[in-house]
Amino acid sequence: MGSTNPSTWESISLQKRASLSASIPPEWRIPSHLLPPPSQTDVTIFPKTSGWFTPEELAITSSSAASLLSDLASGKLTSVAVTTAFCKRAAAAHQLTNCLSEIFFDRALATAAKLDDHLARTGKTVGSLHGLPVSLKDNFNLIGVDSTVGFTSHVGDPAKEDALLVEMLRDRLGAVFYVKTNVPTAMMIAETVNNLTGRTVNPKNRRLTSGGSSGGESALIAFGGSVLGVGTDIGGSLRIPAACTGLFTIRPSFGRFPTGCCRSGMPGQEAVHSVNGPLATSLDDLEYYCKSVVDAEPWTTDPKCMPIPWRQPDLPQTASGKTATKLKVGIIWHDNVVLPTPPVTRALQIAKEKLLAAGHEVIDWTKIIGDAHKVGAILLMRMFVADGGKAVAWELERTGEPLRPEMAPFANAEELGSYAMWKLHLERSAFQKRYLDLMRTAGVDVLLGPTMPFAAVENGTFRHVGYTGVFNVLDYSSISFPTGVVVDKDIDRPLKASDGYTPLSSTCAAIHNEYNPEAIHGMPVSLQLTAKRLEEEKAIAMCRIVMHAMA
Structure with missing residues (x-):
């Protein structure tokens, strides 16, 4: 379809949704008599209660990656x-939550067969993820597959090169790719909804959001359709979906994992870096x-990766320095x-x-930060719309697609000139120094x-990404x-x-x-x-310590 196709965005959307549905083999379409009714909010129980999955399939998809x-x-x-x-x-998962953007099962099974043959012939695995199906967020380029990032304008424009992370996971580590997962428009909404494939819902309660922008990933994993997935984060896009569905994720600092050759919703925007995890x-x-x-040394292929090996963390010890970490x-x-x-x-x-109770020291950080988090959140949004919303508007105009209401700030933004952008970078650097000084002091x-x-x-x-976004501006390592x-x-x-x-x-x-506590009763925090x-x-390491204390 692409930029020269005269089709309207509505017809592109209809065709894409039909194509996605048709890519599910008939034998894997849920029989109508087994489909949970729309009123059933929790569909995570479906695999175990429907009788549609074999005991072996349930055992495999309920196991840990390890x-x-x-x-x-x-x-x-x-x-x-395992891939099957x-x-x-x-x-x-897709039929019940609308979590996928691309499906390529045949390709996955062909890769899996090659990996099985390699192991049988050599007695060796390809790498540390040998044979494991890994799901990918939509923006990771995979040759021959669309990366729409929620725009109708990118349909029918398949990737001509692999993302550097994709290349590494497959060729060096032995991963198998089988699906890509849904994202919001331009990956810039905290819920996963777009005009192309629609809304992804939370499998634990379909009235609730699975978060964004990696919400297709979170829904798929929470349902058990993936044991390990990769998403991205520029303002909370990993941590928010993980929190919505009760998963683990890490937003790494820029330079630890390869980011090259991915499709962006705002290409060239580097005032705040997108990272993957x-x-x-x-x-x-x-x-x-x-x-x-x-360990695969991503700095050998991605020039923006830092040559930092995986390190044993240096944790603070108790006064005795013998056993306990304080x-x-x-x-x-x-x-x-x-x-x-x-x-x-x-x-x-x-x-x-x-x-x-476990002997750790706790201080009130809210009293220390003052207005720092408010300043950080404002900086984040100013950097997001520094182009006056032109990158997003360009893609929408190609097919006549309307701007979603969740992205109103992009419609009202004013483009910054080079000098104004340089000044904004100075504000960002000053903010980073201010926060580091608070941490150090x-x-x-x-x-x-x-x-x-x-x-x-x-x-x-969904409202307010300030709790996550501030750490994107700081480029800190953050886990949900x-x-x-x-x-x-x-x-x-x-x-x-009356309670104050x-x-x-x-x-x-x-x-x-x-x-509304009634609506979210029973959801994980x-x-x-x-x-x-x-x-x-x-x-x-510190997350493990905190979790141990809370157990």
């Missing part, structure tokens, strides 16, 4: 068997992926813009109590706070992790003025006015743990 990789390396499982199981479960159901699988990528944790109770909703605050309170090891103001939120009502706390409608009641609640902003007031720049190893 367990599957062990069985694949030993020959206990074949890559064809995940293809079928991914097909079901894994989404998984366990911290162990998350760490395994990160170490595998860094952390100094700064708790972000709120960002002075939006108060978290009750379940998030409750999770933070539990974390504080458990950390203190306070002597904190890690920050713990909300990933987002809520545990989950109803479709179409499930705490084990779940929303309880009887405990997590709305805040009232005063909104911190109009956004804060809107979020709390819309807060995640928190965000943040270390300094290029401290991915340390962030993972």
Whole structure:
């Protein structure tokens, strides 16, 4: 289709949706009598309760990445068997949540067969991800496959080169690619919705969002259609979807993982870097992926990657220095813009109590930061729209596609000239220095706070990316992790003025006015743990310590 096709955006969208549906083999279309009714919100139970999956398929798709990789390396499982199981479960996930943007099962099974043959002939695996199906966010270029990033204008314009990460995961590490996952328009909405393929919903509750922009990934993994997926993050696009569905993810600092040859919603925008990282159901699988990528020496192919090997984290010790690690944790109770909703605050309170009981030191980071997070969030948005919204407008105009209402700031933006942009870069650098000085002076090891103001939120009502976005401006290593706390409608009641609640902003007031504990009852509550720049190893190790304390 592309830029020369006279078709309107509506017809392109209809054709794309039909093509995507047709790419699911007939044998993997859910029989009509087994389809959950629209009123059924939680569809994660479908694979186990429908009787449509074999015991072997359920066992495979319910296993951890580590367990599957062990069985694949030993020959206990074949890559064809594992890939087939995940293809079928991914097909079901899409039919129930609309989570996929591209499907190429035949290609995946051919790759899996080659990997099985290689292992049979040589007795060796290709790499540390040998034979494992890995799902990819839509923007990762894969030769011959569209990367639409939610625009109708990119349909029918397949990639002519592989993303550097794709090349590394497949050729050096042995991963199998079988699907790409849905994203919002230009990957610039905190929910996964676009005019091309529509809205992706949360498999744990289809009335709720799976987050954005890596929301197709989070929905697929939460359903069990992938055990390990890769997304990207420029303002919270990994951490927000992970928190919406109770997954683990890490937003690494720029330069640790390869980012070259991917499609961007705003190509050339580098005032705040987009980075990529894994989404998984366990911290162990998350760490395994990160170490595998860094051990493959991505700096040999991506000139923007730093030659930093995977390191043993240097953690602070107790006074005796013998066995225990003692952390100094700064708790972000709120960002002075939006108060978290009750379940998030409750999770933070539990974390504080458990950390203190375990011998760690806790300080109130909210009192220290002042207006820093508000400043950071404003800087982020100014950098996003510095081109006056021209990059987004160009793609929309090619097919007559309308701008979605969630992207209104792009319509009202004014383009900055070079001098104004240079001044904005100076403001960003000054902000980074200011925050680092706060961290150094306070002597904190890690920050713990909300990933987002809520545990989950109803479709179409997401507000405020400030909790994640500030760390994109700082380029800090940041993890979102499930705490084990779940929303309880009887405990997590709305805040009232009579209880002393005063909104911190109009956004804060809107979020709390819309807060509905009945709608999100039972959903997991995640928190965000943040270390300094290029401290991915340390962030993972400290997250493990915090989780152990909260267990």
